[in-house]
Amino acid sequence: MWTIKVHNGSKGPITDLSVNVYVTDQVGQPTEDECVPAKGRISIEQLTRDLMGQAMRGGIGAVEDQARRSPLASLFMPNDINLMGLVDSSSMIPDILNLAMPTLRQHMQAMNDTFPTVLPAGQSTAVVYFAAGQGQVQADIKFDDEAGNHWVRLFGQPPVLTE
Known part of the structure; x- marks a missing residue:
């Protein structure tokens, strides 16, 4: 997921705005890889579930690692305990999703799938x-x-007046 943002830093409106979005390889050459507006292409539920699961596993994994390094770990934490398994089988993620989904759906519906042609x-x-x-x-x-002047701004470059 990539966010492409256009800002009009001038004192007047810009018109006939056209944005060409594409994927490049490691040396900056365009590829044939698909690059399309995300609205309608992804499931917000699946994306959120995946991100939350990754974040929770990372957080619990760090806690588990730190606890195992403690000198008191053998007293309070059996060697065969697997806190990561709690995240994978937990009902916390669906519960959190149920609370967050209405707001996330609203944000998804409000997402732009095109750039406007005029930007104040x-x-x-x-x-x-x-x-x-x-x-x-x-x-x-x-x-x-x-004033009707035509401009082009290539990625990483300043705008250039064209004929």
């Missing part, structure tokens, strides 16, 4: 993208300023 001065807009593969997501931007 000082405003920002963002679209979350789903990208396949292991590359990096980059974006090139084209727009017109309030």
Whole structure:
């Protein structure tokens, strides 16, 4: 998941905004990997369940490691205890999901799946993208300023006035 954000830092609106989002390899060359707006492409429930499970396993794993290093571990913690198993079989994740899902669904529905063609001065807009593969997501931007001048901003470069 990648968030592409466009900010209009000028004193006037920009129009004819066009954003080309793509995946690049390790040397910055575009790939054929899929890169599309995430809205409607992912299950917020599955994404949240996966992220929460990873976070909980990481936190409990750290606690378990620290507890095993304690000089008193042998007194209070049997060698065959597996706290990680508690997370995998726990009902905590579904309970937390049931509480959080209405808010998460609202945020998912409010996500943009396209960029507007007009962006007022000082405003920002963002679209979350789903990208396949292991590359990096980059974006090139084209727009017109309030005077009708055409601009192009390639990834990592300042905007350039074009003819």
